Amino acid sequence: MAAQDLGNTEWERSKISAQDINLLKKLGLSKKKDALRFPSEESYPTPPIGYRVSFVDHLIHGLFVPIHDFLRGLLFVYGLQLHHLTPNSILHVSIFITLCECFLGVHPNWALCKRIFFLRRNGSHNIAYNIGGVVICVRPDVEYFDVKFSDSVQGWRKRWLYIREESADSLEHNIPPFNGNEKILRRRSWDAEATDEEKSATGALMTCIHELQNTRGQELSGIQITTYFLRIRVQPLQARKNPLWMYAGDKDVDRLSIDLSVKDLEKLVRKISSLSKKDAIPTTCRVVPYSGTTPSPSGEEEEEEEEEEEPAANVTAPMSMSHTLALSETHCTAEETSTPHPDLQRSTPATSPRASSPKRARIELEALLAADKHAEDLAGKLKASEEAREKAENDASCIEGLRKRLHEAETDLSDKITQHVAREGNIASRLESLNRRFVRKMSQDFVLQKPEDDRLLDALSLLEIHADLVRRSIFDAKAAFPRLFPYFFPKKKEPDTFAALAKSFVPQEDLGLSLRQENLKIGVEGTITLVVESQQNVDWAKVGAATKLKQDKWPSLIRAAKPHSKKILAFLGYKPTPSSSSAKPEVK
Known part of the structure; x- marks a missing residue:
């Protein structure tokens, strides 16, 4: 070869x-x-x-x-x-x-x-x-x-x-x-x-x-x-x-x-x-x-050369x-x-x-x-x-001109390569900053399984993973927020955009506390209603003893409390049976 x-x-x-x-x-x-x-x-x-x-x-x-x-x-x-x-x-x-x-x-x-x-x-x-x-x-x-x-x-x-x-x-x-x-x-x-x-x-x-x-x-x-x-x-x-x-x-x-x-x-x-x-x-x-x-060497050889004919005078x-x-x-x-x-x-x-x-x-x-x-x-x-x-x-002058143009082209290409490398570094820095923000807000970091050993591509891959997680989270939130809105805000109209809907769940007050207070209020109202409808004198110190109430008064009491119980049961995820209005409560 x-x-x-x-x-x-x-x-x-x-x-x-x-x-x-x-x-x-x-x-x-x-x-x-x-x-x-x-x-x-x-x-x-x-x-x-x-x-x-x-x-x-x-x-x-x-x-x-x-x-x-x-x-x-x-x-x-x-x-x-x-x-x-x-x-x-x-x-x-x-x-x-x-x-x-x-x-x-x-x-x-x-x-x-x-x-x-x-x-x-x-x-x-x-x-x-x-x-x-x-x-x-x-x-x-x-x-x-x-x-x-x-x-x-x-x-x-x-x-x-x-x-x-x-x-x-x-x-x-x-x-x-x-x-x-x-x-x-x-x-x-x-x-x-x-x-x-x-x-x-x-x-x-x-x-x-x-x-x-x-x-x-x-x-x-x-x-x-x-x-x-x-x-x-x-x-x-x-x-x-x-x-x-x-x-x-x-x-x-x-x-x-x-x-x-x-x-x-x-x-x-x-x-x-x-x-x-x-x-x-x-x-x-x-x-x-x-x-x-250094003197020239002397001897018989030089003397013989002096007697030599003219053509041999310069023998070197x-x-x-x-x-x-x-x-x-x-x-x-x-x-x-x-x-x-x-x-x-x-x-x-x-x-x-x-x-x-x-x-x-x-x-x-x-x-x-x-x-x-x-x-x-x-x-x-x-x-x-x-x-x-x-x-x-x-042709030398023409070749020199071509060489000069080639040198200028190489210089221009080198400058563009330098600019491109600087631009890639800037983009990579911005992508890495976005990834750091995501980690701080979500408290979740990822490691690439097969990195490309390229700063720009690896930073972009991490950002894509983070973006995919955010998309899935938003999709789940879109499905949950419309179902929760009527229970947290019964008197408000549901917003048209998801951004406004999500913002409704981030108020200054505690929504869970407000919901518990509302339920407590409904419960108190229902209890008072039962007592009033029963036409009985209730010893409030012994209100916890259900045996004191007359059994024949329960149907009318349940009917009075039914509008409030529906809200509570619906919020808790229970469906009342068709005969719930006529069912007799069990009192022991």
Whole structure:
């Protein structure tokens, strides 16, 4: 199963801290006006025109603007953008350029680069990264410096920013504009090996690298090279006025800041490497690097070169980027498209303090002639790419407008989401207040059986339960109040509305007490009526003894008391029998 390409899902709002900004200031990387721009609240990069997307970790690993031509060519040949490379890959290129200029005395050599490095896709079995999706690796059969890369650089993808793209030449020299949707496609150039001519031309350089690694007492390591370019405050991946073999110390025009303190230097080296606090940080290199203050080596080799013919006077030319690039591109097919590569015309680098021997110079000159022929073939293939590049540049302004509109739409959507969340919170608060009022008045609370884990929905569910209880209570009251009204208010007319009917049962006086008093009055009236109708003299002190009354007087007495007894019996819920008026009471 193919690995899933994360694509745009890897991007999120940049999280550059104040500590990161202070580090960039200390390294002199933010001193140059408009060289860096920090994103605001956008969650997807929208670089202004003339800017590219990079990372804080790229900058502290040796990158700066304007970008070195060697890195421009590398991105072109491999079909990559800056954000495709990991920080460790950036450090690999920085170390390689420092090695070539400071310890080999040549310009960055493309043929030598192919002999040492190859590319592979970064990711796991199930995930293919887009940010940092390509890793530069040392070939397994090559003896190279142990760089001691940092084992874990997690979080570097979140610290992205914009760097200004500068070029003194035509637009073809610029690196490709940022395109987060462009998928990483593997090319033949990723695995391209040096040709026989290139191996022959770089044989002496490989021998020199092995000597630098294995000379007893003068072993050079990758961490020494890293510490050196961090200490001299010159970014290897920046296009510079002078190569590093002409480094002039504190007054060098390419220096970005003053010397770092020993503590800051050691902290920075440990930040980009796997060295711990227990490991010592080398303050100097065991091999003295070439610089403006270091004299050129002397010996028979230099004397022989002075007698050499004029074409061999500048023997480091075959090592330059522009010549050896043509050899490497012969491995690419016409279907593999990429952005145009910087100028392929011949350029003569500054004289190197380490010149080659006459024999090696002749071999390199032959390789150069062959490279020129391949360059002509490659120029035809590049013509179509140049036309496509011009069209892309013309469309850049339109794309920038679309990006601006998209950013405005995202901002507007974010504001509306914020308003919607605030409105939902307000509604939930009001619902919760209503529920609290119900609990205080009814003294009955409910718990949801299956809450939605949503504040608004849960508060609404409780309010619906409370409302249902109130509806049932009102329905029962509507059924009871009309039946009770005639007994509590016999002289009043029943109200037309339920609200008025319910209000009648909430007077200031006690309705139950009033009803009991009324019943007592009816009872007294009935008793007096019985006594009067019986035409008997009653001893009221012995009124409780019913045997004193004559039995033949009961029918007339019952008839007199019947209107009052009906009310009492009806209120109590009893129905008198049809013969109750003629029934004789039982008196014991």
